[in-house]
Amino acid sequence: MNISEATLISCVCHLVGNPTRSEPIVFSETQPKLTDETAGLLMRRCVASMEKAAPFFFQHDADIRLNELYTFSRSIFLDRESFFENSKHIARLLYNKSKNPNIPQGELLILLVRDIELQGAKTDALCILKIEAREQYLTISLDNGSYVPQEQDGIDLRMLQKAVLIPSEHNFILAYERTGSTQYWIDDFLQAKAVQTEKSASKFVSEFTKNAIEAMTDSSRIAEYAERIHALTERENLTPNDVISTTSGFLTKSELDSIADVAVGKSNLVDLDFSISSSTLAKAASKTFRKIDIVRGVKLLVENGMRYPLISVSNVGDEQHILIRMKAAKA
Known part of the structure; x- marks a missing residue:
């Protein structure tokens, strides 16, 4: 404009x-x-x-x-x-x-x-x-x-x-x-x-996956979820419903419905069968999985090309020990 x-x-x-x-x-x-x-x-x-x-x-x-x-x-x-x-x-x-x-x-x-x-x-x-x-x-x-x-x-x-x-x-x-x-x-x-656009679909995926991992408390489950979402990007024909379906194994139906409603409201995407490209999904999901809250005051920034890490936090005396295991994305 x-x-x-x-x-x-x-x-x-x-x-x-x-x-x-x-x-x-x-x-x-x-x-x-x-x-x-x-x-x-x-x-x-x-x-x-x-x-x-x-x-x-x-x-x-x-x-x-x-x-x-x-x-x-x-x-x-x-x-x-x-x-x-x-x-x-x-x-x-x-x-x-x-x-x-x-x-x-x-x-x-x-x-x-x-x-x-x-x-x-x-x-x-x-x-x-x-x-x-x-x-x-x-x-x-x-x-x-x-x-x-x-x-x-x-x-x-x-x-x-x-x-x-x-x-x-x-x-x-x-x-x-x-x-x-x-x-x-x-x-x-x-x-x-x-109007349904790739931009609105991308915003839906970003909002949905962000709120989905906030509802998960187990870091190993989040890492597994990130792997499942990453696997979606290797397909050619994708829709936001595919993302919802992939998430269904990690959250309850009521949680899914609530998170999807919020994402629809923020993205204006009403057609959840709207076709999106794998690159659009990958870019949208990367926003969700790039910055990770580990403990209060500590965040992990994951560079592009790296997979979501497996993180464990243990208390040893008056110290917190953080173990981060991660691997590079497959070529």
Whole structure:
């Protein structure tokens, strides 16, 4: 993503409450006039940050044109003059999707950007952000010759809870929904499905194997598990389900299900039969097995090309004796 030649051409903010608590939806009466400094801040902190968001695509069971956010965004791209009116439709849609009592009231910020560069091509894009939390900040101002600390409420643009970037010329969107908050943005509001990529599959394997060995306490079992995962990399056709199946001999089903759920949530990988290359698996697994906690304050860093070692720790008097047995990977 490149925003160096992009321009923020429209901006509006509406307040979206929760209907289950009888909170209102409050529309702005006009679009604000932003200073160049504020527009630049929104571009750098909000729009540019979407580069790290996961790719999704709009969906609908019957017809994509029945996906309301897809339709409203298309209308804006076809007629920029409709931005303000369609922004109200978008806010109303979010309001209607905010019926979980745990969803907090917040400001909905909608930005229309021109000439943002994605995948080497310039495009218009709609950036939509929901602000659900405010932070307390300390400011210091000069008052009658003295510097006075003062408390202020503000928005930390590095910690936005919900966001989506909708390009006009691509068949994907970029979105994120911060974990720890009530989940409704992607499934209910966007009605989007994650794009399955080798990157998301790699993240799944890294998260899954990392949490799997944390659930194991016996170093010999961990070493055996590492060998089994390494053996998988010698196959051509692999899927995340193969990793789960290999792990099944080391953990209970409930442990497996719990660890897989966490990995799915962090990777956005929903298709566990997604095909991945052996090199992708090897690279992802190496992150897990490269750094080993031996005892408190002592870690072992394993160079590439080495197998996971067998480690035993024994207490001898007031000393801890650590025995490490390892062998180089097979050529």
